[in-house]
Amino acid sequence: MAARSGPQSLHAFTLRANEPVVHTFARTPSFAWNPVAGALTYRFELATSNDFSESGLVWSAKGLKGPAVSVPISFPWMTGHPYSLYAHVRAVTRKGVTAWSKPFGFNMRWSAVPAPITPAYPGLLRWSTVPGANAYMVWLVDAGKWFTTRSNMADEREYYTFHQDPAYSGVVHWRIRPVRWLYGQTENGLPSVSYGPWSPIYANYNPPFATGPLTGVSTVSNVVSDASHTRSHEVMPAFLYSGNTSMWNTTHELYRVEVFTDEDCLNPVFRGAMTGAPAYVPRPTGPLALPTVVSGITGARTAYLADGTEPESYSYDYITVKSNESDVSPGPPTGGNTGLPPGQVVSGAKIDLWDSNWAGGRYYWTVVPINAVPAVTVTTTLTNATLAGDTTILVADGTGIVAGDALRVGSPSFENAVVKSVVGTAVTLTSGLSASHSAGEDVVRPGGGVTYREAELTQDSCASGRRLSFGKSSEPVVTGQVAPYASGLSPEGKLVAAVNTRPRFYGQPLIAWQPAAGADQYEVQWSPKLYPWKTVGTQFTWGTSLTLPLSPGTWFYRVRGLDFLMIGSKPQMSWSNPVRLVVTKPRFRVVH
Numbered sequence: 001m002a003a004r005s006g007p008q009s010l011h012a013f014t015l016r017a018n019e020p021v022v023h024t025f026a027r028t029p030s031f032a033w034n035p036v037a038g039a040l041t042y043r044f045e046l047a048t049s050n051d052f053s054e055s056g057l058v059w060s061a062k063g064l065k066g067p068a069v070s071v072p073i074s075f076p077w078m079t080g081h082p083y084s085l086y087a088h089v090r091a092v093t094r095k096g097v098t099a100w101s102k103p104f105g106f107n108m109r110w111s112a113v114p115a116p117i118t119p120a121y122p123g124l125l126r127w128s129t130v131p132g133a134n135a136y137m138v139w140l141v142d143a144g145k146w147f148t149t150r151s152n153m154a155d156e157r158e159y160y161t162f163h164q165d166p167a168y169s170g171v172v173h174w175r176i177r178p179v180r181w182l183y184g185q186t187e188n189g190l191p192s193v194s195y196g197p198w199s200p201i202y203a204n205y206n207p208p209f210a211t212g213p214l215t216g217v218s219t220v221s222n223v224v225s226d227a228s229h230t231r232s233h234e235v236m237p238a239f240l241y242s243g244n245t246s247m248w249n250t251t252h253e254l255y256r257v258e259v260f261t262d263e264d265c266l267n268p269v270f271r272g273a274m275t276g277a278p279a280y281v282p283r284p285t286g287p288l289a290l291p292t293v294v295s296g297i298t299g300a301r302t303a304y305l306a307d308g309t310e311p312e313s314y315s316y317d318y319i320t321v322k323s324n325e326s327d328v329s330p331g332p333p334t335g336g337n338t339g340l341p342p343g344q345v346v347s348g349a350k351i352d353l354w355d356s357n358w359a360g361g362r363y364y365w366t367v368v369p370i371n372a373v374p375a376v377t378v379t380t381t382l383t384n385a386t387l388a389g390d391t392t393i394l395v396a397d398g399t400g401i402v403a404g405d406a407l408r409v410g411s412p413s414f415e416n417a418v419v420k421s422v423v424g425t426a427v428t429l430t431s432g433l434s435a436s437h438s439a440g441e442d443v444v445r446p447g448g449g450v451t452y453r454e455a456e457l458t459q460d461s462c463a464s465g466r467r468l469s470f471g472k473s474s475e476p477v478v479t480g481q482v483a484p485y486a487s488g489l490s491p492e493g494k495l496v497a498a499v500n501t502r503p504r505f506y507g508q509p510l511i512a513w514q515p516a517a518g519a520d521q522y523e524v525q526w527s528p529k530l531y532p533w534k535t536v537g538t539q540f541t542w543g544t545s546l547t548l549p550l551s552p553g554t555w556f557y558r559v560r561g562l563d564f565l566m567i568g569s570k571p572q573m574s575w576s577n578p579v580r581l582v583v584t585k586p587r588f589r590v591v592h
Contacts (some may be wrong), residue, residue: 006101007033016497017487025134032068036091051080052058063131067512070545072186076194079107123279133178141173143304161276162300164209172204183542214243225470232471251415252369265462284348298404313452352566369455374446389432477559478514485512512545519561526557
């Protein structure tokens with residue numbers, strides 16, 4: 001039997017307990033209520049119905065020592081009439097338990113639909129972020145495929161690879177929706193992943209593919225780093241480049257971005273996937289399955305490539321190289337590497353760079369052309385000179401050359417061309433030649449198996465001037481503005497939120513922070529000293545709040561994100577600024 005009325009003013013919040021009361025949240029909130037005189041502990045329950053039946057119970061806790069609770073699970077985006085989730089709390093006193101509080105109802109809902117952001121760049125999709133989202137599903141409508149990415153950017157590799165003509169890449173139709181990973185174990189088995197709605201169909205308009213010398217342009221995230229302004233990115237950026245001609249004056253339709261720690265481009269730390277697009281954004285779901293035979297390349301010119309295993313490839317000096325995207329951990333048991341994690345485990349390729357200690361440190365990057373090297377070739381020669389722009393060439397022998405074949409026209413410098421039709425020794429091309437050629441120069445039709453080889457040494461590419469730099473400094477966790485995001489019981493026995501840089505609490509305070517871009521999990525440490533820092537406690541959480549188990553005294557705490565897609569074995573991101581708080585003995589009398 002209840003001893004007295006239940007706790008009052010139960011409400012949810014994300015950062016501070018004194019926030020205006022709302023009933024819709026994009027990520028899992030914390031909860032607070034007015035303290036009950038004589039309370040020894042509190043019991044708290046969350047459910048999918050306001051009658052809190054056992055079948056609807058989502059999460060519960062008992063033995064809470066303060067009037068606030070951080071929930072260690074994530075709720076899916078779900079809405080009800082009027083609410084989809086309900087919370088209530090009761091106090092335990094020496095005279096027994098109180099009644100349950102009035103239920104507090106709330107919904108979990110995305111706050112916006114992703115929308116394209118400007119400026120637009122050739123071969124690159126960008127969209128606005130959605131609070132509470134952990135990733136995004138990108139639906140390439142024309143290509144009939146989708147993939148997931150944690151970034152708010154994606155390249156258009158499907159539209160450019162083996163067909164750089166505007167018929168494929170001129171207009172790209174796409175849709176986007178936010179994805180929310182769910183962590184922790186609910187008591188009634190809520191789903192492990194949830195989605196926001198698909199956006200409308202957006203159209204990205206690309207200019208004709210730029211020919212000419214292959215040139216690095218910039219790296220892009222929320223800032224742009226180029227030859228004029230080297231800047232630091234908080235996330236792995238998009239890489240933009242233009243052109244298709246190597247330093248040896250040969251034309252190519254595949255390229256690879258490579259990142260180095262040194263300006264001579266000798267010590268690589270990241271290799272991108274091979275792509276035909278003028279932009280590259282690493283994908284955690286892996287590279288395109290490039291053809292392994294010449295006939296496969298012919299087929300790829302009229303189709304969109306699926307994701308899969310990238311074929312064996314080599315550097316210019318015949319060393320085996322492998323894209324970071326190829327290092328993909330197993331996908332969920334439902335099949336395929338979609339990028340969706342089973343539970344809270346984040347699967348995906350190691351595609352993020354660690355911090356470069358900006359501003360002193362930086363990364364250097366270049367883009368190199370790729371050759372598709374055939375095992376068997378058919379070689380003939382030009383019987384007539386050609387001019388730039390010609391779409392028909394005459395060859396000594398057209399035997400074995402058919403529509404859709406890739407040709408290399410010219411020697412010693414050559415350019416790539418695609419056959420539209422063949423009549424005798426007259427070969428019509430799908431587009432005009434980019435240079436003039438003399439009679440007697442070679443015309444080569446590759447055949448058989450294909451291997452992929454970089455057409456330049458990266459050190460030569462960088463030495464030629466095709467080298468740019470950028471920094472990476474992961475977003476520090478924001479633990480407060482003016483005052484820390486901390487709430488709890490004041491020394492006078494009232495529920496309070498911090499209002500200055502030196503808050504004081506009785507008992508264990510609840511701290512919160514804003515999500516950091518790229519963080520999968522968070523690490524919280526506390527120390528009795530600011531300097532030298534002496535860690536006496538560490539906790540890890542998938543959420544953005546935590547109750548600190550502190551004893552009376554002066555304490556400092558700090559928070560950092562963990563990025564499980566970061567290359568190497570240490571996923572730690574930047575620490576927040578240390579926060580000071582004091583845990584005091586009570587100044588109020590407990591009423592029995």
